Amino acid sequence: MNVFATLESRVNAAVAAKFPNATALISSVSVVGTFDAEYQEILGVSAARPTFVVIASALDGVKNGATLAIDCTSLGMVAVPYTVIEVHAEHGMTRLFLRRA
Amino acid sequence: MSASIIEQILARATAALTSTTAAQANVFRGRSDALADDEIPGLNIRRAPHNEDAFGQNASRINIDFEVEHFVADSANWETDVDALHMQVHAVLAADAQLAALGRGLRCTGTDPQSDSADRVIGKLTAQYRMQVLVRPGDLTRTIS
Numbered sequence: 001m002n003v004f005a006t007l008e009s010r011v012n013a014a015v016a017a018k019f020p021n022a023t024a025l026i027s028s029v030s031v032v033g034t035f036d037a038e039y040q041e042i043l044g045v046s047a048a049r050p051t052f053v054v055i056a057s058a059l060d061g062v063k064n065g066a067t068l069a070i071d072c073t074s075l076g077m078v079a080v081p082y083t084v085i086e087v088h089a090e091h092g093m094t095r096l097f098l099r100r101a
Numbered sequence: 102m103s104a105s106i107i108e109q110i111l112a113r114a115t116a117a118l119t120s121t122t123a124a125q126a127n128v129f130r131g132r133s134d135a136l137a138d139d140e141i142p143g144l145n146i147r148r149a150p151h152n153e154d155a156f157g158q159n160a161s162r163i164n165i166d167f168e169v170e171h172f173v174a175d176s177a178n179w180e181t182d183v184d185a186l187h188m189q190v191h192a193v194l195a196a197d198a199q200l201a202a203l204g205r206g207l208r209c210t211g212t213d214p215q216s217d218s219a220d221r222v223i224g225k226l227t228a229q230y231r232m233q234v235l236v237r238p239g240d241l242t243r244t245i246s
Contacts, residue, residue, distance in 0.1 A: 041135045042218075042223050043215055043217050044135055045135055045141065045174065045223045046136065046137050046138070047219040047220055049219050049220065050219075085218060098220070099221060099222075
């Protein structure tokens with residue numbers, strides 16, 4: 001593993017250890033990650049862009065259309081259902097773009 | 102001072118559409134702020150640029166253009182749903198006697214469908230409408246047609 005890949009792996013591991021604020025239940029498997037739902041106005045309508053970011057290896061095989069339920073205490077969310085609409089691989093992390101189920 | 106014939110037509114269209122379609126009371130005029138969940142399905146009526154043709158010394162024909170924005174959400178079939186809403190809107194506008202008294206030749210001259218996806222699918226259809234009125238050049242508040 002080259003120096004950059006090693007550094008990237010260490011950073012990803014640190015992010016995964018320090019920043020998670022949510023748990024997603026996907027196919028009966030609980031995965032810890034970072035949930036966010038940034039405000040976004042689309043076509044003149046108030047909306048949000050919910051995402052869930054985790055270490056890529058924790059989400060092996062997740063595809064568009066998969067369903068999950070998010071628990072995020074800091075946002076007051078309990079088992080809120082979402083559908084995966086996009087899966088983005090980002091340097092060892094995976095970002096799921098979500099839609100309300 | 103009386104409102105222009107353009108404003109009168111847009112005001113009448115707004116009144117006619119309020120609570121007469123699936124949008125219920127979610128009918129807005131020239132709204133710039135984002136719509137919230139409880140305001141969809143919704144309609145937004147916007148004034149568009151108009152043009153005027155001189156008819157001799159004493160009359161002008163105004164082509165009055167306005168847009169009706171139709172919003173739907175949480176729909177996998179948003180094109181079908183927004184089309185249904187547009188057909189309700191069109192039927193109401195076409196049948197409104199007060200609107201017909203303000204101008205002539207109401208027609209839908211085009212539509213522009215758009216969609217985007219975030220935490221839900223938003224569908225929007227902008228329908229362009231045109232009416233024609235004759236006015237005296239010195240008085241834009243009354244039609245003489």
